[in-house]
Amino acid sequence: MNQDELKQAVGQAAVDHIKPHLDEDSIVGVGTGSTANCFIDALAAVKHLFDGAVASSEASAERLKSHGIPVYDLNSVDGMDFYIDGADEINEHLEMIKGGGAALTREKIVAAVAKKFICVADESKMVGMMGTFPLPVEVIPMARSHVARELVKLGGDPVWREGVVTDNGGQILDVHNLKIQSPMQLESDINQITGVITNGLFAQRGADVLLLGTQDGVKTLKA
Numbered sequence: 731m732n733q734d735e736l737k738q739a740v741g742q743a744a745v746d747h748i749k750p751h752l753d754e755d756s757i758v759g760v761g762t763g764s765t766a767n768c769f770i771d772a773l774a775a776v777k778h779l780f781d782g783a784v785a786s787s788e789a790s791a792e793r794l795k796s797h798g799i800p801v802y803d804l805n806s807v808d809g810m811d812f813y814i815d816g817a818d819e820i821n822e823h824l825e826m827i828k829g830g831g832a833a834l835t836r837e838k839i840v841a842a843v844a845k846k847f848i849c850v851a852d853e854s855k856m857v858g859m860m861g862t863f864p865l866p867v868e869v870i871p872m873a874r875s876h877v878a879r880e881l882v883k884l885g886g887d888p889v890w891r892e893g894v895v896t897d898n899g900g901q902i903l904d905v906h907n908l909k910i911q912s913p914m915q916l917e918s919d920i921n922q923i924t925g926v927i928t929n930g931l932f933a934q935r936g937a938d939v940l941l942l943g944t945q946d947g948v949k950t951l952k953a
């Protein structure tokens with residue numbers, strides 16, 4: 731199977747995973763990116779089983795609506811059982827780097843509301859130590875240079891993702907060459923820098939379940 735087929739397989743596996751738990755009041759939390767898109771497309775086939783979705787980006791909201799799935803503002807829902815999203819890197823503890831598509835902040839917010847985070851990923855995303863994928867950090871635009879200098883002090887090489895404006899009006903610094911030995915600590919340290927909106931480490935709130943697409947089928951890993 732090629733990478734796209736692996737993404738489709740995990741998208742379908744995520745629908746199969748949550749389907750027994752869906753009812754007419756269920757709200758599904760939906761992530762962003764090419765793997766999350768596969769999940770959205772598979773979810774459309776069971777849209778009669780649940781109420782609607784909360785999306786972590788305008789792009790995912792549009793895709794959900796194009797399938798006729800109602801999209802709710804997060805402030806109008808009390809909670810949700812599941813949040814389904816991809817990752818740029820994930821380790822054996824189900825800690826992740828996310829934000830390759832610049833949606834990290836809304837992803838972290840929707841994930842915080844959900845009872846369970848189900849990560850969908852093809853096997854290329856599984857790593858021993860995170861940091862090969864540059865860590866995205868969303869910043870308030872006027873703080874960009876200040877935050878970049880502070881990130882250098884933490885051992886990274888930040889690069890401005892020029893031209894990208896997030897759904898929140900923020901800008902993105904991609905931090906290269908980090909050896910992330912303590913993801914939870916680094917997540918806190920970066921969030922302490924004034925001007926940071928959030929960073930793409932999902933360690934304090936990692937995934938609860940990983941559906942990993944491999945050549946031997948979809949494997950289920952639990953935290």
Ligand SMILES: O=C[C@H](O)[C@H](O)[C@H](O)COP(=O)(O)O
Binds near residue numbers: 761817
């Ligand atoms: O901002 C984007 C998200 O964190 C994505 O979930 C992540 O970049 C993975 O995307 P993809 O499934 O396209 O590799």
